[in-house]
Amino acid sequence: MVAVFNKELLSWYLITLKLRETVESGLPRSSTGTNKSLDLAQVHEHHLQKQQQHQPSDCLQVPINADDGNCQEANTPPESEWIISIKEKLEQARQDDAAGSWERLSIYRVPHYLREGDIKSYVPQFVSLGPYHHGKKRLRQMDQHKWRSLHRVLKRTNQEIQVYLDSMKELEERARACYEGTITLSSNEFVEMLVLDGCFVLELFQGAAVGFQHLGYARNDPVFAMRGSMHAIHRDMIMLENQLPLFVLDRLLGIQLGEPDQKGKVAKLSIRFFDPLMPTDEPLTKSDMNRLGSSMRHTDTFDPFSDLGGLHCLDVFRRSLLSSGPKPVPRNWLKKRSNAIRVADKRRQQLIHCVSELREAGIKFRKRKTDRFWDIKFKNGILRIPRLLIHDGTKSLFLNLIAFEQCHIDCSNDITSYVIFMDNLINSHEDVAYLHYFGIIEHWLGSDAEVADLFNRLCQEVVFDINDSYLSQLSEDVNRYYNHKWNAWRAALKHRYFNNPWAIVSFFAACILLVLTFAQTLYGVYGYYRPSS
Template structure:
């Protein structure tokens, strides 16, 4: 057996074998043969196709045992064709407009110092984190919740499975990329995770004891793991489509086509995560409980009915921005804001920090409203609603920002607010000043942690500052800040009117200066014009 690595050697070897066969058999070479034996070897080489060097293994009989170059090239072409066919199929079958539950972009995940802000630590919902080993412990509690639902409603599990099979394709289209779960596995996941979520929602509103759970239940009780569960369930990668939850709850209540109730249950459940101090009112809570008890009601309490919702994170965001900011369109913004810019420290500056604004005479006051984004500026006074900051605020804002970055139909209002606060807060002293005026209330370790939180929330975020609803307000503040007279007056108040004794000293100095000036004037006047 001979291994040949060169085309010329291969050609000579084949010619020699052909000559040997001809001489031994006494058969003249065919005139139609591709190789004419009467010609010199150099001319035979010229007639051979000019292919690149190939590695070919040939046995003693002249048979090709392996053509690695040809085999590799064929596999490569086939692989490219398969990829092109797959791309054509993806382009035809994918519904990009239905995509609503996204994977966190790598540039946001890499820029965050805390990956746990995006990854659930207790419970997985949906396919992205389904089956992960450290989240499997909650699966047995999911099955417990499903048994409670079936026992309480007297339904057969097949009713829920068949209903989810009808919407399987629609539900899959909500997720990004290819979902590796089979049809049965995906449907099982929708039923199991969906019923688990609904039990938590209903328990937070009606009470878990009313649903048949023990007061010492490790999961279905408003204590223990509940805060961690709420934090996981508000993450972007850990969502279920809202229409899936609506259908499952409708089956439980005897009306599969009922909509709107899940959105309000979600708001009640996630109420402790709200960054405001205005909880759900007693009237709204009573209407919500009545809607659940009276299954014959056709119209339910639904303040978000005119807006709809994609999933729980979207519902939560819409609730935060109800009657939200709607800035007037500006022609010059449309002309110059075609491209998005990265909101780094050099290009995201909307407004100066608290310390600098304070030195320019701008005052800060707390505004009485439950809309944390509703900020106003008038006559040198910046009024801001109170913002509550807890250990779940970072994860909440990061996932809201990620959703606004991924979903094209979303406004950037949450991102605008966070960047505005990042501009205001440059140091722990800025946080302390806002806390003193009742604008920021936090339960973190120190003011430095709050400052660090805001300074890291919007790293590498794609954002056009001119499209911010706070851009007109920021321009008004900056105009006031740049007026020198305001800075001088602020300096005068800071240095001479910061306490009563300073005011008395200033007035005394002014009176003394006036008296000295008068005395000097009369002395000079008497010298030049003495009395007659």
């Protein structure tokens, strides 16, 4: 009874102290509420804090809970949630910054500064591959055809789906490391996506090489037939954000062929499949197609693409574009003030002048007969450029190749260098028309102005090191020729007086008349000073 009475007395005493402090602090009396609504525990905690302020080193004189015997724990405030969240973020940053965490990264999200203004060139519109665009509503209609392709694979190979799932389960961690950022798919969803998308890609590759009817598809199949929709599939499958790791495709094809450790066949098939996107009018020859078909039949035939590696299909396609022959070695053609590593400067991306200005300096343009569209030569005032074919898929192709070169640290900037070089050459539709006249540019677009606009927009936000371009030495030679005054005078003379046959006849007639007049004058002066005897 005494303990209870003391507790009641202590409670009333604390309430009185609380009311007194409230009145003295000038707070409205209504804020304290009635005695019934006042929380005794909160009042007691407030009183303890007051005592700790005046006596920080002493413990409470009247212990309310007998179990709380540790004075230090009662005086220590709980850790702030803000501090806890900061520590969690720092721990996540430590894990992200761990050594080797970026080594396997190869499939990137296109940076926002590149995708602004033309998002459709980077985002698939017909079919999704990989986790970035997986499950999007507008792309779900292709899922039924993916399941059809998987069913066809299992039926044709007489295999169980568990074999594919177990194999992809082994590669799950390695495959996740190839993608940038956090992948929200669960383990089962991610493995299912790898099997479904991978088998769909392989069916397209093999069908393009040996024929879809050979794989068991109907002649009028809505997807697995060479129709108009195949062009949209080509364009989506070459996008950077729409890639699958090449080792995943290699493993899936190896399971189908009974060779789990095989490598290289997918790279060959992908080159054949993406051949319609080549920016040249020189397609694969029939012998090349036969070699690709022979490789599917397990024959030991020489294959020009046997040395191709790659991270994914976009990387393989890029390697095939640049694989034919050696390229010039980049040379630092700008004077450096120091030996420090230079940072790419957006202000120094002008390699050469445009076509119209180069023509005024006497530089001629000719088509170079080669399938290596990037292999440009300059000699004796003649700039020889290989033929470039531009169609409605060229823009998306170049943009994704440039994005990959911008993102992947172990990738050269050869495609970027070529596109920026052509962008410098082309400033107007007159430049395009002149290059088209000599067979350098062939396009399927509406007008020459659209081609000029395409090149002027390809590299708007792209920054690269001009010293690291394989065309740096060639650009230096062209600029040196352009800056020579005699070349400009000679070109102006030819442009003004030798632009048509009648002008040439008039020029030579004027020269003959000038010579005769000079001779007559000379003879008259000579006869005046030295008359004949």
